[in-house]
Amino acid sequence: MPAAHYEPLTALDSWFLYGETPETPLHIGGVYIFEAGSRVAGGRGALGLARTLEERLHLLPRYRQKVKWLPFNLGHPVWVDDPDFDLSYHVRHAALPKPGDEETLRGYAARVYARPLDLRKPPWEITIIEGLEGDRVAMLSKVHHAMVDGISTVDIGALLLDTEPEPAPKPEPPKWEPRPAPTDVEILRDTFFREGPLVQLRQVADRTSAGAREWMSQPWEGAVALARSFLRPSAPLFFNRPIGPHRRLHSITVPLQVFKDLKTKFECTLNDVVLAVIADGLQAWLHRRGEDVPDTVRVFCPVSVRDDSQRFKLGNQVSGMVVELPTGPMPFAERVSRISGTTGDLKRSRQAIAAQSLVELADFAPATLHSLAARLLPSDRPQWVVNMIVTNVPGPQQPFYTGGALLVDVWPFVPVYHSLGLNIALTSYNGNISIGLQADRDLVPDLADFAAALQKSVAGAAGLEDRPAKRSPRKPAASRAAGRRQGSPPSRRGSPAPRRSSGRAARKPSS
Secondary structure (H helix, E strand, O other), rough: OOOOOOOOOHHHHHHHHOEEOOOOEEEEEEEEEEEOOOOOOOOOHHHHHHHHHHHHHHOOOHEEEEEEOOOHOOOOEEEEEEEOOOOHHHHEEEOOOOOOOHHHHHHHHHHHHHHOOOOOOOOOOEEEEEEEEEEEEEEEEEOOOEEOOHHHHHHHHHHHOOOOOOOOOOOOOOOOOOOOOOHHHHHHHHHHHHOOHHHHHHHHHHHHHHHHHHHOOOOOHHHHHHHHHHOOOOOOHHHHHHHOOOOOEEEEEEEEEEHHHHHHHHHOHHHHHHHHHHHHHHHHHHHOOOOOOOOOEEEEEEEOOHHHHHHHOOOOEEEEEEEEEEOOOOOHHHHHHHHHHHHHHHHHHOOHHHHHHHHHHHHHHOOOHHHHHHHHHOOOOOOOOOOEEEEEEHHHHHHHEEOOOEEEEEEEOOOOOOOOOOOEEEEEEEEEEEEEEEEOOOOOHHHHHHHHHHHHHHHHHHHHOOOOOOOOOOHHHHHHHHHHHHHOHHHHHHOOOOOOOOOEEEEEEOO
C-alpha cells in the first residue's frame, strides 16, 4: 500500500480559503472562445476538450486533489488526493439560447462565476458551451485562487492546449491511483515537530536573503512606502460598498500593437499605458454618471514574483503595489506621465519586495489567526485602503489550438471581494489584449458603459477610430461544416445532442 501523502498550503494560499464566504467566492478564471470545427481532418474541435483533459490530467496532479482541513485550524489546510475523483463532475456542458451572441454568453458566465466551488472536491470546474454565434465554442474556466495565481494559470493553459492544429502524439496516460491521506495526528506531528518554526525560519531566510541584502541598502524605504499606502484611507467610489451574491461581466479586446505604439509614443512601460487607459476611462464614466470624480483613485496591482524555475508550479507567487491613478480632467499625455512617475517611484521604493517579505513572514502566524483575521474583516463599511484591483498577466503571443480548433479570444476575470465591487483583469494573447471586468451586479448596473469608456479612451489616446481586434480569417461555411463533421469528439458519439433551452442555458455533466 502506498505511503500517506499530503502537500501543505502556504499562508497566502490558505488565506484565499479562510477569506471566502458564500457571497464572495474567491476563484479566478476566464472565458476561452474557439472557432467552429477543426482545422485538421478528424480533429475533435473544442467540443472534444473533455477527452483532451482526460488524456492530460496526469500532468496536473493538483487537479485531482482536495482540501483537507485540520481541527480547530491548528495548522494550515493541506492538499490530499481525492479518492472519489470524477472528471465528469468537473467538466460540464451547456448550450446558449438564441441568438447566442456574446452578451448572452457574458450573462450565462456571470451566473456561473457567482456560484462558489465545492471545497469538498478538487476546487475547479470548466463548462463547455455550444450555441455561440458562428458555431463557435466557449470554455468557461473556474479555479480556486488557493490553487493558482494568474501566471500559473497561463502556464497550465499552455499545457492543455497545442501550439499546432495537429497535436503531437501523446502516450497512453498512466493509470491513476489515489494516495491515502494522512490522519490529522500525522499532519500535526509533521507540522510541529518535523517542520517547526525553526525549520520554517531557515527556509524563509534562505529564500529572502538575496533580496534582503539588496533591500537593506535602503533599509525601510519599501516597508515605509507600503505602510503609508495602507494607512492613508482612500475616498470610496459608488461601488465600494458591501457586495452581494450576484455578478456582472464585460470585456473588450484591443490589438496589442495599439498599446505598444502608445508605450513608444509616451516613453513608458506597457503597464503604465494600461493604467492610464483605466484612469481615463474611469474619469469619463464617473463624470457621465454624475458622480463626484476624485482627483485620484487607488488600485492594488498584484506583481508576480514567479521566476522560470517555478513555471507549471501551482500556488500563489505574488506580491503587489498600491498605485494612485490620477482621475481628474487632463490630457492623456499628462495622465500617463503622472502614472509613469508614480510607478517608477514605487519600484525604486521596493514596495513589491516589502509586500513579498510580509507575505513570507505571514507563514509564522498560527493558522487559527489567519482564519480569524479573514473572517473578522468588516463587511458593513466601505473598503478604506484601495478602490479596486487591477491585475495584468502577460499571455502567449502565438496561436493555440485544441482538437485542431483555434483559440480566438480570452476573457480574463478576477473576483470582487468585500467592498471592492468592481475589479479588472487583463491578459494578452496572440496579438491582442483582453480587458475583463467583473462587478457586483446590483452595485454596477452600467458595466457596459464603463467598457465603452475604456474602448473610447484607447481610441482617443491612439488618435484613431475603434480598431477591431485582430481575428483569424473565418473559414468558408462549407469548410466549417466539413470540419464539424470531421471533428465530432469520440466521447460524444452515440449520445444525444445537447438541448437548447428557450430561457437560460441548460447544463449537463459530460459523458
